[in-house]
Amino acid sequence: MNPPVPASGLSRRRFLSGSAGAALALAATPPLFSIGASAEKPLRLAVIGFGAQGRVLVEALLKVPDVRIVALCDIWDYARVYGERLLKSNGLEVAGYRDVEELLAKEKDLDAAIVATPDVFHAPNTIACLRAGLHVYCEKMMSNTVEGARSMVQAMRETGRLLQIGHQRRSNPRYLVARDRLLGEARLPGRITAAQAQWNRAVSEDLGWPKKAAIPADVLAHYGYPDMHTFRNWRWFKKFGGGPLSDLGAHQIDIFNWFLGRLPSTVVASGGSDYYKNHEWFDNAMVVYEFPLAEGTARAFYQVQTTTSSGGGYFEQFMGTEGTLRISENPSLTTIYREAHAPSWEEWVRKNYLRANAAPAPEPGAKVDARETAALATYRLPVVTNKAIHQYHLENFFQAIRGRAKLNCPADEAFHSEYAIFKAIEAVETRRLVTIDEPVV
């Protein structure tokens, strides 16, 4: 299967062949929604990192059949004990560990690890697990440095274990249908000339902690944290995370690359610490990529705002001469727009790729400028997701371990895609146009 938008240039071949291979392999496997009827030997899992994202993943894991969490690791006793109790209430007795090395030394019959630690620990934790013979599902970003991310790919290759990166949209049936059917088969947008994505959030207080549950200073220091505030708010500190472009933008810029079938060639960006004065990373950023597609250049604008939730929430959209696909993990934020001159979309409606929305009644006097384009007809994506958004990606990982699927986001593909995010951060920091060459692993 080709990427939806033909890529130009042989230098991207590896990136594309990886995507195509995964899609073909998936086509040969049973549909994911049928997983669950089987009664197999459960895969034994360790969850490493039980912060906010770790909890999201554990909640999803509890709904996946034929997997069993047997070990839980977090340096914060308060979080780990909460996790142990949560799992116990779900009938799972788990061994708790503060340190990954200790976990790997004692747990000898694990099949896989789920890594959801702060970004700076992704590489060392993942590499340790791979070298211990485990398959690994690691949250994105792969690392807070290019070198860290590259070392993960190298470890995956050296060990021959599976390494799935948590760009979970790549396993979401809504995104798969949007990419493969709406953009690939139907080519609804026509020639894509622009893309846009954003994640806007309202201001929020820094995370706190119960004072009596604070981690001892020597333990914090052992893991490189100067204090509890930095531990709880690590996403804002350069030593530990990648800032909003990494935390939020990583998912969405990955969608640019995945849907358009290649990396951008250049990026310009602006960002700054406009509001929060105790953070190292910028609050807000605006990024413009150029994608040299076979049919011509498409520009992709990405913005992340952590000081306002205005502007329509979070979505990714692909705009073309005949229509626009706006998609979000939140189905209510997903809409497909048809330009008035576009060829009929009836065939795609008949195939259940689309559903037409009722046209709103025209408002007299709504048009104030003769140059305005009439309101576009809108359609919705009728694909429903009956599972937690991370569950599909986790299930793909487990199916791959069982040899029934290829990973939807193996580390080498994720590295290529995340390389564009590292370059956007570089563009913000250097305030220059940055060229994005083919990354070397």
Added chain:
Amino acid sequence: MSAPLTPPAAGLGGPTLAFLVLRLWLGLRALVAGVEKFSARVTIQEPLLGADGAPDPSGAIVEIEKKVYGISHYHAVPDTLATKFAEEPLLPQLLTRPFFAGLGPALLVLGLLLLLGVATRWTLFAMGALYTFLTIGLMLIGQDAGVSWLAIHVGLVALALTLAEHNRLALTRA
């Protein structure tokens, strides 16, 4: 009571054909209206299918809206009208509840009787009365368009009654 089957007239004149058309239209109208009161649009979930009829590799499930029929879907009037009827003080539920419960089945029976030509005059009269009672409700809740719509039906019923002596191709003579 009456002859089992009315023999066809030697010549089907204009009034006979006119009545036949009216009987056919009014009968079908009532029958279809009755059937539709047992219909509903429901949303079901099915696997997205590819061109070969196999499930899409993504495993996507799509919501498909389908029209279905069944006794459990019975509704005498749309929900919006039902709410208005319930809020109308001159329409006590003691009267409206049995009326609405019987409306659909009554339309089915009357439509069928008219098409078959069973007790045609009385069937037409009952149909006209049913439409008139329904009109009263619509008048009270201010549904003028519905009143006009039913007035056309009542007019057609009245016209049919004036032509009923030309009834042919009916199971009973009356």
